[in-house]
Amino acid sequence: MTSHFLAQLGTLLPPGRILTDPVDCYAYAYDNSRKIFPPEAVAFPLDAEEIKAIVLLCNAHNVPLTPRGRGTGTSGGSLPERGGVALSLERMTRIVTMDAANRVAVAEPGVINQSLQDSAKSHGFFWAPDPSSAAYSSIGGNLATSAGGPHAVKYGTTRDHVLGLKAVTGEGSMITTGCYTTKGVVGYDLTRLLVGSEGTLAVITEATLKLTPLPEAVGGLTAHYRDIASCAEAIVAVMALPQTPSALEFLDSGSLDLIRSRFPEMVPADATAMLMIEVDGSERYISESCNAILSACRNDGLINAERTADAAALWRARKTLSPLLRDIAPKKINEDVVVPVSALPGFLQELGRLSDKYRIANVNFGHAGNGNIHVNLLVNPDNFPEMARAEQCLNEIFDLVIRLRGTLSGEHGVGSEKRAYVGKEIDMSTMALMKGIKRVFDPNNILNPGKLFL
Template sequence: MDLPASLLSELAETLGNAVLLDPSERLAYAYDNSRRQALPDAVALPTSAEQVVALVKACRAHRVPVVPRGRGTNTTGAAVPVAGGVVVSFERMDRILQVRPGDRCAVVEPGVLNGDLQAALAPHGLFWPPDPTSAAFSTVGGNLACNAGGPRAVKYGASRDNVLALTAVTGTGEVIHCGTETTKGATGYDLQRLLVGSEGTLALIVQASLRLVPAPTARRALRAIYRDVSSAALAVARLMAQPVTPSMLEFMDGQAVRLAREVGGADLPPEAGALLMIEADGDEAILAHDIDALKRAATGEGLLALDDAADEAARQRLWAARKALSPALRTLAPGKINEDVVVPVSRIPELVGGVQELALACALPIVCFGHAGNGNLHVNLMYDPADELQAARASAAMSQVFALAIRLGGTLSGEHGIGMAKRDFMTEAVDPATLMLMRQIKSVFDPDGILNPGKLLPP
C-alpha cells in the first residue's frame, strides 16, 4: 500500500529522521529467520514509549498495519510485514533501566539483547533464564513475544515464567501496565502472561520487569548413549520423576547421532540409536550428590554408555556432539524446514517413530533433537528448495508432523510460536470455542486489527 502523505507527515513529526522510506533500507526489515519476505511501506525506529504511542495512534487513524520487530531471529514469519504497513523496530529502545539484585529484578526496554542483559547481570551473580540459540543477538522483546525458552527451560521455565510486569501499548494507542514487580501478586487478571507469546498481535511491549535467578556456582554434564529412542525416552521419564531437576536435558535421535559422528566427527559408537545430554547446576558442595542421582535415573535397559564430565574441559567435549549437529545437517540437503512441536514426555518415542515413518514416506531425511525434559523437539526436514516436487513433499510432511503432535496430546509449538508457519493449523490445535475467545480478546486489545495482522490467528 502507499502510505497517506498525512500519515508520513505525522510520523516525521513524531520520529524526525527515524522513519525509513528508501526501499533499500526497508528491505532489511522485510524478512525474518523463516526466510519469508514482504516489504514494509515504512520502518519506524522509536526511542521512547511516547513515540510508540503516537505512531500507533497515527497508524490506527489511517487503518495502517503496525508490525513490531526485535532482531528478526524468529523462525515462523511472525516479524514479516505480510500486509505492508509500518514495521516498528525496537533496536533503539535498548536500555537496561534498572538492575535490583535485592529484588532479583531487572527493568529493561524491549530492544535489549538477551546476551547483553546476561553480561550486565553477571557481576551481580544473577541471570535471566531464557536462553534460546539466538540469545547473543535476539532481543528481550522478541523473546517475550514468542515465549522463547531454550535448554534451561526444563529447570527454570521459559520467558512467560520469568517476567514480573510489562508496560505495553495496545492497538488503540493506550498504555497498559500488567503485573507487578513482586514475585507474588493476586490483583486481577494475569495479563502480563497473556501478552507473553502473543507475537505482537495484542500490544507492543515497551518495558519489561524480569524475574532474575542467582547464577549457579558450578555445572556438570553427563552424556548418556542408548540403543534406541524408546530406551532414551524411558530414561527421560525416570530423570523427570526423581527429585533432582536437571538444568538441561537434551535429546538427539539416531539420525542426529549418526550425523554428529560421521560428519561432525563426534566420538560416538556406531550402534548408538539415541543420545541424552544431561546437565546439573548448583552449589559445588551438593553437585556430586545431584550427579549421582541423575546417573542412577539415566541407567536402565538400552543404555550403551554413560560419560561423566568431571571438569569444564570435559563438559565441553561432551557437548561437542550436539554442537556438531547443526552444521552437519546442511550436508543432507541445501534447504531445511525447522519447526518445534511439543508432546508429553512419555510420548516422545511415538513422535520420533511417527516422524521416521514420515521420512520414509516422503523420501526426505528428517532429524529430531531438542529439549527432552519438556517434550519439546525440533523436527528438521531437509530438502532441496529448487526441486518443486521435494518442496511440495516437505510441506505436506511437516503438516503431518503437526497433526501427529496434536494426536499425541501435544501442540504446535513449545517455544518458536505460531506466526505464519503454523497459523493455519490453529483450528486443529485449539477448539472452536477457545479460538473464538482468542479472537474476542484480540478485538478488545486491537479493535481495528492493525497489530501484526495475518499472524497467530487463522483468517
C-alpha cells in the same frame, strides 16, 4: 501507504530514525523463516511516547504496523506480510534497573538477551530464558514468543520470569501490567496474556523481569545409545527422578552425524542417539544427582554414560546443529512440537515411520526434558513433489502431536508458519474468545495483522 502518511510519520521521528528507501527497508523484510515481505517504511522509536504516536498515526490511516526485535524468530512472527511500517525496537536498549536486593531487572525490549545475562551475572544472578539465539535475540522478541531454551526443563520459559510490563496497545493506549513483587493478584493477569502474543495485542516498551541466583556449580553428563527407543526410555526414567536436571537434550542419528562432521571424536561411531544432561546446584547435590541420573540412563541399549569434564564443549556442539542443517538441504521445515515426556518413546518411533512413509529426510533434536522436540524436515523447495510430500508429512506429525495431548509450538510461536494448523489444537469457542481479545486490544487490526490466526 500515501505520501501524506509518510510526511506525518516524518514529523514524529527525525530522518535518521525512519527508512523509506526499498533497499534500506529490505533488511527488515525477513526473519529466520527465510521468507521475505518488505515493509514500505521502517521506524526506530526510542521510547513509549514515540511508539504511541506511531500507533495512533497508523490507526488513523489504517496502515499495518509490525513490531520487530532482531529478526531471529523462525515462525515468521515479525514479517510485515501486509507491508506498512516495520516498528523496529532495536534501539531501545536500556537496562533501566538491576535490583539485586529484590532479584529484579527492568529492561527495554531492544536489550540483547546475552547483555542482560552479563549484567545480571556481575550481581550473582541470571535471567532464566536461554534460547539458542541468546547472543543475538532481544528481550522483546523473547517476550513475544515466550522463548524457552535448554534450561526450561528446570527453570521454565520466559512467561515464568516476567513480573510486569509496560506496553502500548493496538489502539494506542499505554498500559501497565503486573507488579514489581513476586506476589501480586490484583486484577487480571495481563502480563501472561501479553507474553507469547507475538506483537498482535500490544507493543511492549519495558519489562520487569525476575532474576534467579546463579548456581554454585554445574555438572554435565552424556549418554549414548544404540537405538532411539532405548534413548527415549532413558529420558522417561531420568524425568521420573526427584532430582530435576537443569537441561536434558536429545539428539538423533542425523544430529549425531552433523556433530561428527565438526567434532569427529565426540560421538561413538555406533551411537544412533544421545542425551546431553546438565545438573546445577551445590557440589554435593550435583554428585548425588549425577549418580542417580547415570543409574536411570542404564538400559539394554546404552553404549556408555559418563560425567563430562568439558560441558561447555558439548553445548557448543549442540548449538551448531541448526546452522549445519542449512549445509545439507536447501530448506528445513523446522517445527518445535511438544508432547508429554511419557509419550516420547512412541512419538519418536512414529516420527521415523512418517519420515519413511513420505520419503522425507528428518533430523530431530531438542529439549527432551520438556518433551520439546525440534523436528526438521529437510527438503528442496524447487522439488514440488517433495514439498507436497513434506506438507503431508507435517500434517500427520501435527495430528500425532495433538493425539498425544501435546502442543504445536513450545517456544518458537505460531507467527505465519503455523497459523493454518492452529485449529487442530484450539477449538472454535476458544478461538472466538481469542479473536475477541484481539479486537479489544487492537480494534482496527493494525498491529501485526494476520499472525496467529487465519
